[in-house]
Amino acid sequence: MISGLLALSAYGSLSVLAQYVPLAEPLALLPQIWLFSALSLSWFLAAQIVTAFADRWSTLRLMCRHFSGEKFDSSFLPPLPGKQSHLNACQGNLIVYSGFSPFVGSGVPLSSWSFVADVKRDARLPDGRAETPKQFHIRDLYGAVSSAILRLGVPGLTIEDQIFISGKDVRHDARFFDEQKERPHTNVSAELVQELLAMSTPGAARHYRCVRVVDWQGELVVSFFFLAALNAEAEEEE
Numbered sequence: 001m002i003s004g005l006l007a008l009s010a011y012g013s014l015s016v017l018a019q020y021v022p023l024a025e026p027l028a029l030l031p032q033i034w035l036f037s038a039l040s041l042s043w044f045l046a047a048q049i050v051t052a053f054a055d056r057w058s059t060l061r062l063m064c065r066h067f068s069g070e071k072f073d074s075s076f077l078p079p080l081p082g083k084q085s086h087l088n089a090c091q092g093n094l095i096v097y098s099g100f101s102p103f104v105g106s107g108v109p110l111s112s113w114s115f116v117a118d119v120k121r122d123a124r125l126p127d128g129r130a131e132t133p134k135q136f137h138i139r140d141l142y143g144a145v146s147s148a149i150l151r152l153g154v155p156g157l158t159i160e161d162q163i164f165i166s167g168k169d170v171r172h173d174a175r176f177f178d179e180q181k182e183r184p185h186t187n188v189s190a191e192l193v194q195e196l197l198a199m200s201t202p203g204a205a206r207h208y209r210c211v212r213v214v215d216w217q218g219e220l221v222v223s224f225f226f227l228a229a230l231n232a233e234a235e236e237e238e
Contacts (some may be wrong), residue, residue: 028153076126092186093193095164102164102206106223119230138198138230142209145226149211161193161207162225169204175206200231 097104122130128227146159163176170176170184177184193208196207208225 001134040079092188093160094185094188095162095178096167096170096184097164098167102166103223103225106225109219117138138228140192141227141228141230142197145211146211154213158214159198159210160210162210163188163205163207165205173205191216200229202227202229 021159082167091105095104100107105107119133119136122132149157149159164177165173165184170190176188180185193207196202199207206227208227211226213222
C-alpha cells in the first residue's frame with residue numbers, strides 16, 4: 001500500500017508497476033521521480049517566461065510601429081460605431097462628468113480654496129479717509145485676473161472658458177443635449193458661455209475659467225480652474 005501510494009502521487013503510470021514489484025524497488029525510484037518532477041516544473045516555468053516575453057515583445061513592437069509620435073496613423077484604427085463617432089473629435093468647451101469632481105481628464109486634484117469678499121465695504125486710505133469702491137461687472141473681474149496671469153509670461157500657458165455639468169442633469173437641458181443624436185453636445189455657443197459666466201448663483205451647469213500650462217512636450221499639464229460669482233450680498237471665488 002505504501003509503495004502504490006508513493007508511485008501514484010509522483011507519476012500515475014507507476015501505480016501499475018507498484019503492484020508487481022517489492023516495496024524496496026519503488027523506493028529506489030524516488031530520485032528518478034524527483035528528477036522528472038523537477039525537469040517538468042522547469043520546462044513549465046520556462047514556457048511561461050517565454051510566453052510572457054513574447055506577449056510583451058509583440059505589444060511593444062505594435063506600439064512602436066503604429067503609435068509612436070512620428071508614426072501614428074489614425075487609419076490603422078477601426079472606425080467607431082455611428083453613435084460613438086464623436087469620440088474622435090477633440091474635447092470641446094462642454095464637459096460632462098459623474099461623481100463629485102467635475103474636472104474630468106485634468107489629472108489628480110492638488111488643492112482647492114474659496115473665499116468671500118465684501119465688495120461694498122469702504123476702503124480705508126493711509127490718511128484715514130474712506131474710499132467708496134467702484135462698481136464692476138463679473139466679466140471685469142475675469143478680465144483682470146486673466147490679464148494679470150498673461151503678464152507673467154509663462155511658456156505654454158493658455159486660458160479658456162469651460163462649462164461643466166453632471167451627467168444626471170445634462171439630458172434634461174436642451175442647451176447641452178442633442179435629442180436627435182442621443183448624446184450631449186461637445187461645444188456650446190459663446191453667448192451661452194457668457195450667460196453662465198454672469199450668473200450670480202451657479203446652477204446645474206457651471207462656468208469655470210481654465211488656466212492651463214503645458215510643459216515637457218505635453219507630458220506635464222497643470223490646470224487651474226477659477227470660478228467667481230457676484231451677487232447683492234458678496235463676491236464668492238473658488
